[in-house]
Structures are given as C-alpha cells and as structure tokens.
Amino acid sequence: MLELRLTQAGLLKKVLESIKDLVTDANFDCSATGFSLQAMDSSHVALVALLLRSDGFEHYRCDHNISMGMNLGNMAKMLRCASDDDTVTIKADDGSDTVTFMFESPSQDKISDYEMKLMDIDSEHLGIPEAEYQAIVRMSASEFARICKDLGTIGDTVIISVTKEGVQFSTKGDIGTANIICRKNTAVDKKEEATVIEMAEPVSLTFASRYLIAFTKATPLAGQVTISMSYDMPIVVEYKMETMGYMRFYLAPKIEE
C-alpha cells in the first residue's frame, strides 16, 4: 500500500512539466527516503535524478519499496487537471497495475480522482558517485534559462568556462559567435540574483545547447540553479526544492574527436 499526500499539487505539476519532454517513460521509486526517479533520455546523453523527500509530504505511507512505471506525458496530462493549490494524494495498492491521483480543492468542495495505468519499464539504475567538483556555480535560475535560450538561437553547442572571477558561456554558429560572462556577485537586492563561484581549478567544458535548454524547464522549481563541473565528468544542473528535495540533470560533455 502506497499513499502520499502533498498539499501543493503545483509542485508535482512543475516537476512533471520539467522532465516530460526529456524522458518519455520512467519508474518512480518509492521508499522510506522518498519518492524518486532516475532516468536517461532516449539518446543516453542526459540523466534526470529527482528526489521528493518523504518528510516533505503531509502524509507518507510506503509499506515496502515499490517501483511504478509511468508514461510521464500521461502523468503530466492528469496532473494538469489539478489546480496548483489542490492537495494531491498518490495511491497504489500492492500488486496493482494502476495508480490513482486524487485532487482536493482547498475548501474541500471538489474532489477528483484520476486512475492511470502503470507500465513495465526495463531501466537500469546507474550508480552516481558522490564527487568533489572542481567548480560550482550558483546563480539565478531564470538568468541561466535566459542565457541557454539566447545562446541556443546562435549555436548548437555551449562552452561553459568557470574561473574564480565568474562563469562564461560561449557559442559559435553559422551566423556568428556569442559570449556571456556572469561575474561573481553577492551584492544583490534579492538573494536569488546572486552569482556565487566555488572553484578549486578553472574548468571549461562543451555541451549540447538543446539539452541545457531542456533542463531549464525546471526553472519554476527554484530561484537559484547550481551548476557543478569537473573535467571528465558530466555537468550537474541542480534545482533545489525548498524542504522537498531536488531535481538534478546530468549531461555528458562533448569532446574533441
């Protein structure tokens, strides 16, 4: 028996909207730790890791570990039927091939339930080692989204270079080149606008712009994004959800052939 109650359906809606275009089908794993997902995109270039911690839920009952295969597009369709301030309850019986999403309006005068078919998904779990990254940048999530979108219109790849002064995003395309430098800056009005650099060594890596743009669909989840880079490692683009957990995107770099 699984029963998870979350007061803000809006959060789950944002989570689904941020990954449904990158990953078609995925297993949601439910354990005492929380409600989590790990999945790669179809080309195995990017990996999504989501954790919604059990203590972030209003009610969390998961009798034993369970893995539920869902089509994320279909799950997003069902969640779109909830209002952001509805309470959502995710329910599944042991051995059932369906999951139920129940939405309750804040005044309790509208209660809806949507039953979705589960699917068998063969997916391998990858071991992601805890790593010390050579460079970590924390910056405004909306600024990062703007940069990825802007550079994506000029070129297919983005070079991200971190020095102790700041982070540089560069691209090159048929029509020309573009460079954006964000200097470290903590003297800001709103703390989410700060750009913080923690760097052991300068790092410069190249990535496909379309994946970075896809990751920024998670922008509504957090004010700041954390970008972690090391040579010969995938970049990690992380959106932390206050009290609930995180959405992490890993992207393999491009290298000179």
Added chain:
Amino acid sequence: KLKQQVISRFFAPK
C-alpha cells in the same frame, strides 16, 4: 570535430 559522449561512459549500472 566534437563528439557527444554518453552517460554510461561515466556512471556504471548499479
């Protein structure tokens, strides 16, 4: 020329 790497190059199956 740039070559796109894949995730399995970095992370092994559990």
